Amino acid sequence: MSARTWLITGVSSGFGHELTTQLLERGDKVVGTVRSAEKVADLSGRYPDTFRAPLLDVTDPAAVRDVVDRAFAGTLFDDDGRVDVVVSNAGYGLFGAAEELSDAQVDRMIATNLRGSIALIRATLPHLRTQGGGRIVQISSYGGQVAFAGNSMYHATKWGIEGFAEAVAQEVAGFGIGITIVEPGGARTEFRYGSAQVAELMDAYDDTPAHAFLAMLDPANGLAPGDPARMAARIIESVDVEPAPLRLVLGSQALDSTIDTLRRRVDGFEAQRDLAASTDFPAGE
Template sequence: MSEQRVWLITGATSGFGRAIAEAALGAGDVVVAAARRPEALDDLVAAHPDRVRAIRLDVTDQAAITAAVAEAVLWHGRIDVLVNNAGRGMLGAVEETTDRELREQMELHFFGPAALVRAVLPHMRRQGTGAVVQMSSMGGRMSFPGAGAYSASKHALEGLTLALVGEVAGFGIKTLIVEPGAFRTSFAGTGALAQTAEMPEYADVVGPVRRNLPASDGNQPGDPAKAAAAILAALDADETPLRLPLGADALDAIEAAAARDRADAAAWEKVARGTDFDA
């Protein structure tokens, strides 16, 4: 990559997006900070007027994505790192979730990032270098009651990226999936977390999640600044990992889910292998 990298970061006003933008600026890089409310980035622009551009972008607007990438390349001549960070949580049982609510999660966490990837890849391929950072979640590899729609969108993003990594590595493009646990961002805050309409049948299993997740806001164990530093370190490493779990809770949950999968595979190995045609 160039000595001074150009970052395009979505959802840059707060949380991980803001922390990654600040870390990139701390490394001497240039940031195109995309948000639905770019005026919320006025302080960052004022602090780094020569290295930050705030642009308005709703990642569910395909035409706006194309324009934003074109503007970033026009201004800076390149995009070295794309960070697909914009997102929003949703709580609700699968039966409680409407098609509209499920599609909104997919538009925000899957179709928007996919469109941004398609828009930046021609430029990165021409450069012969670049990096795509997909902000997923520990919910991208496991799930729990009440998080079905959110986890489904993150699983979709990770599935797409697992194919992408092999497709673009030959062009010098790195791919990193970030899987955070509970970090002290606005994710669980009032007004930031969408919830479906409640059905009394799921009060016992989903109700505690509805209460506990918002109540955790401001008390999460994860430090977004440390997460941003870890992401920069992973991108700078000679061997960038494909997946980067962040937070002890995320690592423990992912390892526990993997152990359950291994146990199931072992228990049913004979059945699985016995479904081939006889030689």
């Protein structure tokens, strides 16, 4: 298999860093965006010919377009500018009951996890169409299908980006552009054990489901089951699958929880058949 060029947002830690490391080790090129070049200085030093780390805050749509345009123009690697795979990975977790979140926290979460991902995908589509195809990988979460108390804004962004990506996948399939939504379960990354943000908690929600996440964030209560290296490897392998899988669930616990949730949801819909039909015009009218 010939080497590919990847554009990945948020490569300083977590899945982004693991993906980048594995790709560079196998000889691919990576344009990996960061908010601080210091965090990827090791990769820049080891792979000076195949790694570029432009600074990017994905909450700035103009900056997103600029980085994307430069990547596809070939100026970052002085090559033909083809980018084979775009990975929308930048994002973070925000925990707390809806009432506990500040307006600024809500706005920042939407700007990063949802609008930032939308901006990246929209910016890449003209380039991918022009070059005759490519693959987009949207990192979501099984929290894009399953909801837990204390995670309302995170779920809002992940459910939102999944709807966006699924619709866009239908729009661009005819151009040879495949889109895969990745839904990892809990993994041993900085997302859970370092970068997670917590609202200013209220005593009123102590001993309620809204604060159950506190136990999850404490490594002393047991580590997440997901192996970031294995998960990254499965994401990389998915790019070779044709047609592109629409969803990729990573982690047995995540898959079991998703299936159980969807079954209950379908049962709830099935129970409403008569109610739904009662709102139609009678046949012939």
